[in-house]
Amino acid sequence: MKSEMLSIQNLSQAKDELKKLHIEDISVSMMASKAVFCVVKLYDVHPAAANIIKQEMLALGGEAAVERGCVNMSIESSHVVIMGTLKQYLRLLSKLKMQKGYFGLDDVVKEVSGSIEALMK
Template structure:
């Protein structure tokens, strides 16, 4: 037995790797978005928006790190580090679109759209 650590950069590469091991064809579309993992840093996010991002990512099995002062709104802005799979980013985007009129989430939605586009190639 050998091992190889894969660095999957996008959806097409994930599908290719899954196809090469002869995964069930119908399963490839389900599994591939889970194989593309990204860490994204957003800068100068409103603390309420940062809290929403963190809560939504945790709810879908991802992670987000925010400044300590976001919890009690003692900071004006926070950088946010989001960690998740393509599938989690897709789910996060869907949830944020429903709230995008608040706390600068419009900008977050637009930034995440570009991240998802890059991951989906």
């Protein structure tokens, strides 16, 4: 037995690697988005939006780091570092779209969508 660290940068690479296992195509489709990990940093996010992003990512099994003042809304804006799989990001975007119009979440959706677009290839 041996091991190897894989560096999977996008959905296409994930699918290629999984196909090497000779598994069903449906399984490849179901698992590939879980094999792509990404970290996105957002700048100057409304603290309420930052809190929503953090809560939603935690609910999805991902993570988001926000500045300390977001909890008590003592700051005007926060940088946010979001960490998760492509699948988690897609679910996050779906949830944020339902809350559009609040606290600049429309802009968050645009930025995150643009950031992960390259991973969808």
